Amino acid sequence: MEWFWILAAGAFVLIWLVSRAAQPKSPYQSFTGSSESEPRTPSQEVPRKHAQRRAARTTQTPAVTITVSTSPSVGNSWAIPGYRDATPGTCRTESHRRWVPPDGEVTVKGVEIPGGMIYVGSKMAGLPGSYRSVDPALINPHIAVRAGSEDSGEELSYWTSYADLSAERRYAYLQWLAGGRSDPEVNIAYVFLFFYGLERRLLFDTGAGPTALKEVPVIAAEIERLLNLYGDNHSFHNYAANLLDYIWLKFGCPSTRGLYGSSQQTSWRMSAGLKIELGELVDAKEPIPDLWALSWFLHHPATSLRTPGRRCRREFRDLFLLRYREKFGAGMRVRPPKKRLTVEYRPATPSLYANTFRAENLDLPDVESLTAPLTKLKGVAETVQDELDAYSRWVGRHEEGKSLEALALLPAALIPGRLSEDQRAILKPVESRLEDDGDARVALVPVRELIERWPTKKRGTLYKNEAKKLAAFLASVGFGMEPDPRYGGPNPGRSDSVAMYRLAAGDDEPGEPYGWATLLLHLGAAVASADEDFSEEEERLLEGHLEEALELSASERLRLRAHLRWLMSEPPDFRGIRARIKVLSEQEREAMARFLLSVAAADGKLEGRELAMLEKIYPLLGLEPGRVHSEIHSLAIRPGPAAEPVTVDRGTPAQEFQIPGPPQPSRETSPDVVRLDASRIAAIQSESRKAADLLHTIFAEEAEVEASGGATAVEGTPLKSEVAEEGGLALLRLKDSQQRFLRRLLPRETWSRIEVEAVAREEGIMAGGSIEMINERCFELWDEPLLEGGDPIEVNHYLVTEFFSEEELR
Amino acid sequence: MSESNTGRIRRRDRDTILQSLAAGVVPRRGQQHVQVGRAGEIKALIEDLERLRDGGSAVRFVIGRYGSGKTFFLHLVRSIALERQLVTMHADLAPDRRLQASGGQAQNLYQELARNLSTRTSPEGGAMPGVVERFVSKALDEAQQKDMAPTQVMQEKLHRLSQMVGGYDFASVVEAYWQGHHEGREELRNSAVRWLRGEYSTKTDARKDLGVRTHIDDRAVYDHIKLLAQFVVLSGYEGLLVTLDEMVNLFKIAHTQSRQSNYEQILRMVNDCLQGTVEHLGFLFGGTPEFLTDPRRGLYSYDALRTRLQENAFAVDGLRDLSGPVVRLPNLTQEELYVLLTRLRHVQAGGDPEKYLVPDGALTAFMEHCFQRIGAEYFQTPRNTIKAFVQLMAVLDQNPDVSWKELLGRVEVEDDAVPEIDRGNDAVETGEGAADIGDDDGLATFRL
Secondary structure (H helix, E strand, C coil): CHHHHHHHHHHHHHHHHHHHHHCCCCHHHHHHCCCCCCCCCHHHHHHHHHHHHHHHHHHHCCCCEEEEECCCCCCCCCCCCCCCCCCCCCCCCCCCCEEECCCCCEEECCEEECCCCEEECCCCCCCCCCCCCCCCCCECCCCCCCCCCCCCCCCCCCCCCCCCCCHHHHHHHHHHHHCCCCCCCCCHHHHHHHHHHHHHHHHHHHHCCHHHHHHHHHHHHHHHHHHHHHCCCHHHHHHHHHHHHHHHHHHCCCCCCCCCCCCCCCCCCCCHHHHHHHHHHHHCCCCECHHHHHHHHHHCCCCCCCHHHHHCHHHHHHHHHHHHHHHHCCCECCCCCCCECCEEECCCCHHHCCCEEEEECCCCECHHHCCHHHHHHHHHHHHHHHHHHHHHHHHHHHCCCCCHHHHHCCCHHHCHHHCCHHHHHHHHHHHHHHHHCCCCCEEEEEHHHHHHCCCCCCCCCCCHHHHHHHHHHHHHCCEEEECCHHHCCCCHHHCCEEEEEECCCCCCCCCHHHHHHHHHHHHHHHHHHHHCCCCHHHHHHHHHHHHHHHCCCHHHHHHHHHHHHHHHHCCCCCCCHHHHHHCCCHHHHHHHHHHHHHHHCCCCCCCHHHHHHHHHHHHHCCCCCCHHHHHHHHHHCCCCCCCCCCCCCCCCHHHHCCCCCCCCCCCCCCCCCCCCCHHHHHHHHHHHHHHHHHHHHHCCCCHHHHHCCCCCCCCCCCCHHHHHHCCHHHHHCCCHHHHHHHHHHCCCCEECHHHHHHHHHHHCCCHHHHHHHHHHHHHHHHCCCCEECCCCEEECHHHHHHHCCHHHHC | CCHHHCCCCCHHHHHHHHHHHHCCCCCCCCHHHHCCCCHHHHHHHHHHHHHHHCCCEEEEEEEECCCCCHHHHHHHHHHHHHHCCEEEEEEECECCECCCCCCCHHHHHHHHHHHCCECCCCCCCCCHHHHHHHHHHHHHHHHHHHCCCHHHHHHHHHHHHHCCCCHHHHHHHHHHHHHHHHCCCHHHHHHHHHHHCCCCCCHHHHHHHHCCCCCCCHHHHHHHHHHHHHHHHHCCCCEEEEEEECCHHHHCCCCHHHHHHHHHHHHHHHHHHHHCCCCCEEEEEEECHHHHHCCCCCHHHCHHHHHHHCCCCCCCCCCCCCCCCEEEECCCCHHHHHHHHHHHHHHHCCCCHHHCCCCHHHHHHHHHHHHHHHCCHHHHCCHHHHHHHHHHHHHHHHCCCCCHHHHHCCCCCCCCCCCHHHHCCCHHHHCCCCCCCCCCCCCCCCCC
């Protein structure tokens, strides 16, 4: 037997699937009430999957048992007590009453009514408990009808019946039926009248035999059709939709409308289908997909929308779905409530009045009772409506929502899909420039061109708020703009052009380091471009340093590059810079100054204008302008002793420039205590030794001779032993006159200049020249002068006693 | 302390060093004994001097902050130059001493330079007569050997000078000196020396005394430096090194036009030296960083100079280039100061480690003491620290029974505030606060 059931189940699923496919449903299709086809989003597939699963389940193991109870007594069978002609589908006599099947045709009082689905006859009592002797839906062909104005007379009562209508109204009703039940202007009472009959057929007759059961899909389709036509009437909508839910559950006849209500923005009730779907998701602890969440929210009785939500349905829907996804990703997860789901149907027809048809034991959680998820959804809806507020008011005032002015008021994410071809032209300048530049990732676009089509309050002027919108808009269509006022950049409206680039890494809000980077970049560019030649080295240095030093993300790097490009194109000014600098600590400002200096020097030369710019920036940084030169000096000198060319301590911004980092006390400036570095001392001593060696070759002293014990001779320096053989005087190899002059001076230690001059004159020589020559020779011999000083002149006693022989001194 | 400190130190050198340092000034001689580090710079400068000896030219700008030892370095180079048989001239620029002027300031500078003309035998200046006499003596010797008239020999030798601007009168004055000597006319000799020293202020006086039609006035300063450079070579020296310190005084000239004309003069010197149109002549300028790089008033404000002086790619890969005309001096580090103290102790002991007055520990204790008194200044601008140390040594030397530990606590060392002249920027003009300029005159006190 098993295989039979499996086969049957398979067949059913197949049929059901075909019918589903033929009538595509989507939660929002009904919501918007528009016939335009929507692009199918993946999330739509999710409900479908659930539906399939459920369909399979309900067929294999029928989980839904349905009881029809009549009030006040609760029955458990189809038999309705006290009603003799309870056998549905049969007529006691043709004249009494007849159910005209959907494909049947009947003529009443000369009016040909196609399409059936009505009861015609002279007598058909209301169902028990209704206290009606005649069913309201029964069309008694014997009662008079009359063509004429149906509007005369009193108002139609709420629960009317065919018999109670005036002749004119009966005629109008018949006319409506004859016209295919589709006149949209018809009084809703006629629709209800017709609907009463359908209710009776569905809820009562189906219990009696297969004939009525077979008609169920057709009748359901008819109800749906009516719902489409007359769903604007809340009352009818509720009954019709509820009945469809009920039919769906009871007869396994899925309705395209069952889930999502009608074209109403909110339906004040959650349809059974919706509750079941959501209940299954919750039960399975699966996330609630966006469309289901939207349906949940919109159809919950507690939901009410403000004007933006009501006025801009499509925008509300799109934005709601977007924000929901942003917030919950695949969807929020809901903890199943204890309360179980029951589905009830209270018929509209007075004939079945007070009967409640209940479907229960579905064993699904009742989501309607939940408040927590609803609060979350409400939160999303609130922000969405806030976001739509400006747009909504524009639409309210101007009764259009498609102009660029209107679209500009929308959140950026909603704009791209709503742009017309014409409107897309605003992107032309950007696109064409990025393409023109080949592979260039950044292009400069004149602001003038950009705002030509962008609606601004004042023509040709872009205010900061407008610039923010523009930036957001451009970002929404995939372009980054620098400067970006959304992220603390200056208003590009003040510039000639902006740098545009394709957002490869998304439009993430750049972090704090990016702010630092732009500030530095700004100052750096001011310095680098001060020489009116923003060299490539300078650009590279700026970029490289900043990217390395500040750990920027990919999108930030891209943005920074664009920013730099923009800076290069704009003569940088210091607007707003002061305020940004104010928050820096002194160490940070100093680090910044060092960095700027290295930027200025990056091209290997420090131009005057660069220096002038630095001198301008230093006070901005709270530093003395004069410090520029000291710091250049520091840049240029080496850090420690070494004889070979060494690397200059450049302040290495890459390491030192950790913005909020603690200041690194530089070795030179602020040691806490005297801490000497032994290795440095050794290095300095070694270098000093080198210097001393160099100097020794120049200031070679006879002391070395002594130190070496007289064993070796420094080149050209006679030793005392030699002197003994040849007197010092002789070694000087002076001219006779000079020798005589010197011999006369040697015995005394001090001479006045005049005395010396006199001696020289007597010897016929010039004193000054002779002293020079004698000393010159002495330096060569002994590295010391013999006659020292200008006036008085002293005889170097040391030389005399050491090197001159006794005879020479006599 | 180390082998680098060995060697006898001449008493005269020792005394000069200690006296100068105790007074807070740079010693005129013996700098080699207290030089710490800077081998690279010294080597580069020595090479410059060698080039001068070979008939070349050189120009260097020694740039350093206040207290970095510019003056010391300049004096060291000057001493080396003297040792290498060069003649040196040196002067500090001042408001009334400029390179280019119309009110006598340039002549003042020349006078200062000429007064400080030094040779190895007269390292403290006043060598002008000696240089001239040496020339004359040589000429006389030659005349004797060749049996020619001394005047003729001299004229032949001076012929080259006569071709140069102002050279004719220069030659005449040198001849006049010989005349004065020859004829025993002392006043003529004096007049000649006075003329050469730029001390004549009118043409009339010059003609009356020496029979020449010019004197060395503001406009002729550089020309005469060039003449002197040739002349000293004729006298038997190897060349002339001109050292100009405190160049920041030019930076401080408020009048743009006069500042520029001074920079033009520097440009002439730089051009002549770099292009080699002068021989045996070198210039050494000392100044602060502002003087060099200030774009409005420094040398960099003068485009032609900037392009010549721009440091070679120091920021490209951080390589140090000592071939450019700019030599930058870093301020001392603590470690360098420490080494310097060891050198001073060595000098004080006359080069004999046996005679050291204090152990190594005293040096660090002394530094600690100074640091607590004036902070990092003590090694960055070490003038007062050194002064206090030398004075401490002197007291210890004279009172051998006193322990250094007792004295140390009583050493007072004062903050060596950066004087206005080295700050470069005019406080009024730039709006620069005077907050960190003490009213201290840079004198340190040492009381016991």
